[in-house]
Amino acid sequence: MPEAPYIPQPEHARTYRYDAVDREFLAQRIAEFRDQVARRLAGELTEDEFKPLRLMNGLYLQLHAYMLRVAVPYGVLNSAQLRQLGMIARRWDRGWGHFTTRQNIQFNWTQLTDVPAMLDALAAVDMHAIQTSGNCIRNTTTDEFAGAAADEIADPRVYAEILRQWSTLHPEFTWLPRKFKIAIRGAEADRIASRTHDVAVQVKRDAAGAVGFTIQVGGGMGRTPILAVPLFEFVPEAEFLRTMEAILRVYNALGQRENIYRARIKILVRDLGRDGFLDLVQQELARMPLAPYRLAPEVVQAIRAHFAPPPFAPAGDAAAALARATLAEPEFAAWVALNTRPHRQAGYASAVISLKPVGGIPGDATAAQMEAVADLAERFAFGELRVSHTQNLVLPHVRQDELYALWQGLLAAGLATANFGQGSDIIACPGLDYCALANARSIPISQQISRVVDALDRTHVLGELQIKISGCINACGHHHVAHIGILGVDKHGAEAYQITLGGAPGNDAAIGELIGPSFSYEAVAGAVEKILLTHIGLRAPGERFVDTYRRVGQAPFKEALYARA
Amino acid sequence: MSAKARSATMPVVITANRLRDGRVVWLGAGTAWVEALAQARAVTGDDAAAALVLGQQAEKAMQVVGVYAAEVTLSAAGPQPVSQKERIRAAGPSTEAAAQLAA
Numbered sequence: 038m039p040e041a042p043y044i045p046q047p048e049h050a051r052t053y054r055y056d057a058v059d060r061e062f063l064a065q066r067i068a069e070f071r072d073q074v075a076r077r078l079a080g081e082l083t084e085d086e087f088k089p090l091r092l093m094n095g096l097y098l099q100l101h102a103y104m105l106r107v108a109v110p111y112g113v114l115n116s117a118q119l120r121q122l123g124m125i126a127r128r129w130d131r132g133w134g135h136f137t138t139r140q141n142i143q144f145n146w147t148q149l150t151d152v153p154a155m156l157d158a159l160a161a162v163d164m165h166a167i168q169t170s171g172n173c174i175r176n177t178t179t180d181e182f183a184g185a186a187a188d189e190i191a192d193p194r195v196y197a198e199i200l201r202q203w204s205t206l207h208p209e210f211t212w213l214p215r216k217f218k219i220a221i222r223g224a225e226a227d228r229i230a231s232r233t234h235d236v237a238v239q240v241k242r243d244a245a246g247a248v249g250f251t252i253q254v255g256g257g258m259g260r261t262p263i264l265a266v267p268l269f270e271f272v273p274e275a276e277f278l279r280t281m282e283a284i285l286r287v288y289n290a291l292g293q294r295e296n297i298y299r300a301r302i303k304i305l306v307r308d309l310g311r312d313g314f315l316d317l318v319q320q321e322l323a324r325m326p327l328a329p330y331r332l333a334p335e336v337v338q339a340i341r342a343h344f345a346p347p348p349f350a351p352a353g354d355a356a357a358a359l360a361r362a363t364l365a366e367p368e369f370a371a372w373v374a375l376n377t378r379p380h381r382q383a384g385y386a387s388a389v390i391s392l393k394p395v396g397g398i399p400g401d402a403t404a405a406q407m408e409a410v411a412d413l414a415e416r417f418a419f420g421e422l423r424v425s426h427t428q429n430l431v432l433p434h435v436r437q438d439e440l441y442a443l444w445q446g447l448l449a450a451g452l453a454t455a456n457f458g459q460g461s462d463i464i465a466c467p468g469l470d471y472c473a474l475a476n477a478r479s480i481p482i483s484q485q486i487s488r489v490v491d492a493l494d495r496t497h498v499l500g501e502l503q504i505k506i507s508g509c510i511n512a513c514g515h516h517h518v519a520h521i522g523i524l525g526v527d528k529h530g531a532e533a534y535q536i537t538l539g540g541a542p543g544n545d546a547a548i549g550e551l552i553g554p555s556f557s558y559e560a561v562a563g564a565v566e567k568i569l570l571t572h573i574g575l576r577a578p579g580e581r582f583v584d585t586y587r588r589v590g591q592a593p594f595k596e597a598l599y600a601r602a
Numbered sequence: 603m604s605a606k607a608r609s610a611t612m613p614v615v616i617t618a619n620r621l622r623d624g625r626v627v628w629l630g631a632g633t634a635w636v637e638a639l640a641q642a643r644a645v646t647g648d649d650a651a652a653a654l655v656l657g658q659q660a661e662k663a664m665q666v667v668g669v670y671a672a673e674v675t676l677s678a679a680g681p682q683p684v685s686q687k688e689r690i691r692a693a694g695p696s697t698e699a700a701a702q703l704a705a
């Protein structure tokens with residue numbers, strides 16, 4: 038079967054371009070998997086033999102079909118790649134894809150026999166599905182405003198790409214005790230739920246402007262939620278990979294392989310204590326000469342070239358033009374207020390494309406929408422795109438005086454929902470509608486809650502509110518770090534939902550507290566409404582829900598939810 | 603992969619995912635795998651054990667993956683799943699937009 042022809046990437050889009058060696062490797066890997074699929078269908082491989090092979094290529098078997106999880110490296114896409122994802126959705130799936138909290142995309146209706154051709158189509162735009170499953174280092178996640186944010190100190194994409202190259206097929210770390218997730222940011226503001234990761238990195242600069250890294254370790258969600266703790270305050274750039282390697286080595290040697298629930302690094306760090314773990318990492322570092330692991334400035338520079346700034350135009354009167362447009366059109370003004378963020382370049386903004394229409398499926402985009410967004414990215418954002426861990430898309434660089442035309446394009450595609458960071462911008466995992474591990478449905482609950490919240494928001498303006506839903510304790514929906522977290526559980530064979538309050542993912546990270554007994558499928562949206570009405574009754578002017586909760590505690594919310602009428 | 607614990611009297615259907623495309627299927631008449639639960643064969647007791655063996659043979663013959671028995675109740679419209687998971691496997695995702703898109 039012929040490989041899909043290589044599709045040229047847009048001229049200015051800042052994504053890492055594969056070289057001939059990368060392409061040759063991918064072609065070989067796909068040929069190998071094509072052969073494995075053929076052998077499975079011919080009966081030469083049993084499912085037990087085939088399963089680890091398909092998982093290494095991102096292919097799961099879910100409730101209704103196979104699911105192909107495609108890596109979007111650190112959430113960075115270009116328009117040609119998004120258009121190709123749309124083509125894949127239309128040709129081999131049911132016409133849509135699902136963006137996940139890991140900044141990846143999943144195709145939920147994949148046929149086994151189509152997978153090699155789907156992988157060819159991905160390779161044609163420098164994409165693959167390798168290391169999206171298994172006990173390896175997964176896709177590094179980063180800030181959706183990377184390379185654009187006004188508050189960015191250093192561009193995290195450069196180091197995320199270095200981590201990608203270091204961790205891809207790393208021979209020592211292919212069979213870790215459990216999966217391993219790294220997040221990296223380049224701003225003080227934590228927009229990536231840093232402390233929920235196995236390792237969280239913050240790129241910083243010292244007084245002389247030299248790059249270094251703050252490293253936190255031992256975070257994770259699942260059945261034992263733990264926030265990462267500080268390990269190193271400032272690792273110099275040259276020592277970055279050596280330090281990461283030492284952390285992974287200690288974990289690889291001591292992580293508890295015999296018990297899946299105790300196998301993540303968070304348990305090791307908790308059991309050893311931060312100082313005990315640090316001591317072991319330092320012992321490992323002492324055994325590792327710097328030279329073989331040194332991250333050389335010329336390597337960093339070569340990678341940085343892939344992420345050079347696009348050819349920005351002078352600001353002119355872009356800001357004034359935007360101000361005039363917002364005055365003329367209140368709906369546009371509301372979208373600008375909620376869905377755009379300050380840019381480091383005068384005259385530009387980053388625009389968030391919400392994939393959370395009220396009553397819709399969080400993170401889903403149709404093939405037509407992917408194609409429409411790819412067109413808009415080319416018209417307005419140098420062909421650049423990001424996927425956020427909140428399951429939205431971002432056009433990182435849009436001229437302020439072109440935001441109105443962009444918004445009109447989004448309206449036409451059904452993508453102009455103004456709710457980024459608001460209560461209806463719900464994170465929800467696929468849950469029992471798709472996921473073989475689920476206890477309960479997530480998506481219909483989020484559809485119900487988004488309607489309840491939207492109605493309240495129209496009269497009471499709730500402000501920033503993070504609601505997150507997971508269909509089981511694996512916590513893919515990040516419910517532990519939600520202002521209002523919802524966890525689907527199995528209660529005597531029926532779907533039930535536990536509610537936690539007061540969690541947060543960012544600079545004020547916290548694990549939510551269970552408010553009381555669970556609610557039925559029919560009752561959970563009503564319970565969220567009661568919680569929000571209680572907040573509205575108690576809040577100080579402009580106070581967010583989570584701040585009211587932290588100020589007044591559980592009692593009034595418990596009373597509202599459980600007191601007998 | 604294996605039969606779930608179940609009461610001896612509760613009827614069951616034998617179900618799996620089809621190997622080639624992963625779609626949900628049930629053991630119907632004879633050794634045929636059907637895509638609609640209504641056409642599935644509900645069995646109890648020794649018949650259930652025999653049907654499960656047929657399913658496992660189909661797994662070895664590369665037709666299906668992950669064979670197991672799922673409890674059902676019987677109605678005029680055919681077998682009805684007991685668990686929510688089996689209801690969703692039989693009817694497809696319960697989400698509104700997914701139904702619209704798939705239509």
Ligand code: SF4
Binds near residue numbers: 467469514
């Ligand atoms: S949280 Fe559970 S139900 Fe949701 S996607 Fe993850 S494993 Fe599946």
